[in-house]
Amino acid sequence: MSTAIDIRSVVKRYGTTTALHSVGFEIGDNEFFTLLGPSGCGKTTLLRCIAGFEDVSEGQILLFGQDIAGLEPNLRPVNTVFQQYALFPHLSVIDNVAFGLKMKGMALDARRARAGKMLEMVHLSAFADRMPAQLSGGQQQRVALARALAPEPKVLLLDEPLSALDLKLRQAMRVELKSLQEQTGITFVFVTHDQEEALTMSDRIAVMSQGRVQQIGTARDIYEGPVNRFVADFIGETNLMEVDVTAISDGMADVILPGGHALRCPAAATTPGRHHLSIRPERVSLADGGEVTATVERVVYLGTDVQVMTRLPGGVPLSLRVQNSARIAIPAPGASVSLHLEEGAARLLAD
Amino acid sequence: MIGVFLLIPVLLMAVYSFLTKEFRGGVIWDFTLAAYDQFFFNRGLFGDEPPVIEWTYISIFWRSIWQAALATVACLLVGFPTAWFIATRPPSQRSVWLFLITIPYWVNLLIRTVSLKFLIRDNGPLNEFLMGLGVITDPLPLVNTNLAVQLGLFYSYLPFMVLPIYAAVERYNFALSEAAADLYAPRWTILREVVLPVVKPGVVAGCLLVFVPSLGAFLAPDLLGGAKTYMIGSLIDEQFKGSQGNWPFGAAVAVVLMTLVLIALFLQARAAAKGARE
Numbered sequence: 001m002s003t004a005i006d007i008r009s010v011v012k013r014y015g016t017t018t019a020l021h022s023v024g025f026e027i028g029d030n031e032f033f034t035l036l037g038p039s040g041c042g043k044t045t046l047l048r049c050i051a052g053f054e055d056v057s058e059g060q061i062l063l064f065g066q067d068i069a070g071l072e073p074n075l076r077p078v079n080t081v082f083q084q085y086a087l088f089p090h091l092s093v094i095d096n097v098a099f100g101l102k103m104k105g106m107a108l109d110a111r112r113a114r115a116g117k118m119l120e121m122v123h124l125s126a127f128a129d130r131m132p133a134q135l136s137g138g139q140q141q142r143v144a145l146a147r148a149l150a151p152e153p154k155v156l157l158l159d160e161p162l163s164a165l166d167l168k169l170r171q172a173m174r175v176e177l178k179s180l181q182e183q184t185g186i187t188f189v190f191v192t193h194d195q196e197e198a199l200t201m202s203d204r205i206a207v208m209s210q211g212r213v214q215q216i217g218t219a220r221d222i223y224e225g226p227v228n229r230f231v232a233d234f235i236g237e238t239n240l241m242e243v244d245v246t247a248i249s250d251g252m253a254d255v256i257l258p259g260g261h262a263l264r265c266p267a268a269a270t271t272p273g274r275h276h277l278s279i280r281p282e283r284v285s286l287a288d289g290g291e292v293t294a295t296v297e298r299v300v301y302l303g304t305d306v307q308v309m310t311r312l313p314g315g316v317p318l319s320l321r322v323q324n325s326a327r328i329a330i331p332a333p334g335a336s337v338s339l340h341l342e343e344g345a346a347r348l349l350a351d
Numbered sequence: 352m353i354g355v356f357l358l359i360p361v362l363l364m365a366v367y368s369f370l371t372k373e374f375r376g377g378v379i380w381d382f383t384l385a386a387y388d389q390f391f392f393n394r395g396l397f398g399d400e401p402p403v404i405e406w407t408y409i410s411i412f413w414r415s416i417w418q419a420a421l422a423t424v425a426c427l428l429v430g431f432p433t434a435w436f437i438a439t440r441p442p443s444q445r446s447v448w449l450f451l452i453t454i455p456y457w458v459n460l461l462i463r464t465v466s467l468k469f470l471i472r473d474n475g476p477l478n479e480f481l482m483g484l485g486v487i488t489d490p491l492p493l494v495n496t497n498l499a500v501q502l503g504l505f506y507s508y509l510p511f512m513v514l515p516i517y518a519a520v521e522r523y524n525f526a527l528s529e530a531a532a533d534l535y536a537p538r539w540t541i542l543r544e545v546v547l548p549v550v551k552p553g554v555v556a557g558c559l560l561v562f563v564p565s566l567g568a569f570l571a572p573d574l575l576g577g578a579k580t581y582m583i584g585s586l587i588d589e590q591f592k593g594s595q596g597n598w599p600f601g602a603a604v605a606v607v608l609m610t611l612v613l614i615a616l617f618l619q620a621r622a623a624a625k626g627a628r629e
Contacts, residue, residue, distance in 0.1 A: 053529055073532040080533045086526035090548040099544075100534035151534065 003064075004029045004155055004187040005050065010059035012045055012211075019045045021211045022059070027155075027189060028203075029064075032181050034190045036198040037208035038234070043191045046208075047157050050189065052076050064154060074103070078155040079148035083163060085140045087132035093143050094119065094128040100151035118146040121180070138169045145177075149184060156181075158190045162197060174200055195235050199223065207231050224280075227268045228350045232278040239279040239318050245272045245348065253348045259313035261292050263341065267348035276349045281307070283345030284320035286328065290338035294318060296331045306330050310337065361609070368602035375594045386603035408586070408604065412611075415582040418497070418572075419565035422504035423512075426561045429505075430512030431554070437513075438520035449517070452510055464503055464570045468494060471502070471575075495577030503571030511560035519553025555619065563612055583608055 005027040012020040020042045027033045035043035048054040050061055052073035060067055068076055079100065087096050094115050101111035119125050122142035132140055141161060148156055158177075162170045178201045181188045192198055198205050199219040207214045207222060207230075215222055215231045226232035233240060243255045245267075253267035255277060269275045286308070294310035297317075302324075308331065309319045320339065322328055331337050371381040388394075391409075392402035437448040455463065471477050471493040478490040493499050527549065531541040547554070569584030576582070583604065590601025 051529075051533060053532075072537075073529070074535045074537055078533075080530070082526055082530055084524075084526060086524065086530040088527060088530070088545055088549075090545075090551075099531070099536075103531075103535035103540065147534070 002029045003027070003062075004031065005189070006060075006062035006065075007046070007050075008060040008062065010046070010049060010061060011057045012042070012049060012054060013057045019211050020049075020056075023208075023211075023213055024059070025206060025213060025216055027187060029187055030185050032178065032188045032190065032201055032203045034192060034198040034202035034205045035208055036192055036195060036205050036234075038193055040210075041208040042211040043193075043208050044159055045211075047080075047159055047189065047191050050155070051078060051080050051157050077153055078157055079151060079153040080157040080159060081141075081144050081148045081161045083160045085132075085144040085164075087140055087143055087147070089132055091132075092128070093124065093130050093132065093135070096132065096143055097147045097150050099147065104151055115146075115150055118150045119143075121149075121183075122146045122176075137165055138173070141165060141173065142176075145180070149180070149186070153186065155187045155189060158188060160192055161190075162192070163194070170197075177201060199235070207234060209234070224344060225266070225268075225347065226278060226349065229276050229278075232276075232347070232349055237281055237319075237321075239281060240349075241277050241279070241312075241316050241318070242274055243277045243348075245269065245275050248272055248348075255346075255348060257292065257312065258316040259292065259294075263346060265346040265348055266344075268350040269348050270350075276351070277346055278349055279318065279341065279346045280344075281319050282321040283342040284318070285340050285342060286320075286322060286331065286337055287340035288338060290340035292318075292339045292341065294337055294339055296333050296335045296337055298333055299330060308337075310339070364602045364605055368599055368606045370599050372597045372599045376591070376596045376598060378598050383599075386597075386599040387607075389600055390603055390607065411581055411583060411586055412607070414580075415566055415584075416611075418500060418504065418580070418582060419562050419568075422501055422508065422565045423558050423562045425501065425505045426509050426512040427554070427558060430509060430557060431516055434513045434516035434553075435520055438517050438523070445521075449514075452513055456510060460507060460570055463506070464574050467503055467506060468499075468574055471499060494575060495580070497576070497580055499575040500572050500580045500582075503575040504565045504568060507568065507571060508561040508565055511564070512557040515556040515560065516550065516553045519550040523550055552623075555623070559616070559619070566612065567608060 003026045007024055007026070009022045009024045010020055011018065011022055023042070023046060035046060037043045045054060049056050052068070052071060056069060060069055062068070063076065063078070088099065091099065094112065097118050098111040098115035101114055106114070116125065116128065119128055122145055124139060124142055124146070127135060127139060132143065135143065141164075144161070162173050165173060174197060177188075190198075190201065202219060204216060204218055205222055206216045209230050215227045217225070222231060223235050226235060229240060232238045241258065243257060245253050245255050247254045248267055248270060251267055252264055253269065255263050255265065257263055257277075265277070292312065294312050296308060296310050298309040300307040300309070304324055306322045306324050307319055308322055309317065312318050318339075322330065367378055368386050369382055369384065370378040371383050371385065373379050389405070391405060393405040394400050394402050433452075437445055437452075440448060469475055473490040473492065473494070477493075478487075481487045482490065523546065527545050528541050531545045536544060567584045567587070568582065569588045572580050572582040573585050573588070587601050587604050587608075589595070590597045590604070
């Protein structure tokens, strides 16, 4: 895999506040790469540094081996899909899509033809002569996408492009975006705060918090092997509890659960002592003769699933997800249950 | 309701333009086209020759349109960057800048125009300063020139250019400029292809607000200009003064002026509607 973007120890400061603390990683060619994190984590700042709307304070950004630090945005072969779309209100849909081609000096007929093709690709051919204000949010979103893809950029940057859409549309657009990326073979750098979006579309995800990259990996890597408390908590649901670690070796730890049950699980931490343990609720099951006993506190009906909130001895909460199936009897609040921790349910975190 | 009160004086003026003039001012209620005839045609000293086109007033009109257009361009060239500057300050500073722009307008227009005349006259501060610096040896003859009238118009109407453009730029979404830059547009192209088209309503409003009153202005041309810079406003003004006045003629000139302005506004509105449809 060749490298599309090489981010080398990028630091971004605004006055006395630091938005990015020495961020560095590589994004491969043809990759669907997601920057995931809560608002204010620096993900949008990093995207804007790649696009050229912000200068980096320190470090380098290489695009296919070329340092683009000093280049104006209009000289960078990357295009952006903006959060609020930023469609030109005075231009028709097709002229919006053709704008980048016009700036690149393509002749009128050629750029109209190409813009028409792009609109076909996003299923908006019938709307070519409308003005942006006459389109729905989802349609504007697709125009913005077509506009950014029309000049065939080497890299497409997407700044929370789905956040303004309603849920159904968002889900449909996820599939559409992913297939567009596969069709065009363009590297996508996607910024979002929505972990579900990140998990469903990305080849790799960089989880960011407070201006630092916490972890980089595939959706599975990050979900099943979070390195720290932040990642475990941010990606999906998890139970976090403090536990005593008696021994660590070869990435496996012996921990004592509240209630006294001893457990061997994968560990990101390297020294014994007190650490946080993450237990994924969908990997815990109700089982007669299970190794852990707990008291049911509350049962929440979620449709496909039922969430059972329990407390371990000592009052430590542990919630689990049970499939809503006729075969499984859901216990009532107050009942004492025994639980089974499946393979990979628990993971010891580094901090 | 307010519309009615705005319309009554205009109708009154239109009616007066078709009446007969009374010496010492006022009108006689006799219907006649004499005022318009006087404006457009010359029938000789005793009014008995075959009519030829009277160029006197038409050329005053032409000169006024020219002066007003120049003042509009000058206001636009200074007003746009000013409005841009104010609109791109942090929100807390904007109101201070707007306040500073409007301060001079608390003073009566007449006073301001007279002050300007004092400022630029032969032994006024401007000439004294330039001569003191040794840039010039003789005072620049500024009063009674086109330049002085331009200066007067510019000074009188600049805020009318700044304020509507400011309102438009303040609402401008700067993500559009970023989007244009992202799509390979250099700085000036962004201004021409994106910024100007989007803030155009503000620019057009500003131009109209400067052009229309400049066209009918009489204080600046009267006080700062001379015979060579005589404008419509002064022509109308004169018709309603003293025993030399001619009310129907003054009203007729005003009606012609208003018709021209309305035609210009109509054409502009039609062009804007066409632009919006495209």
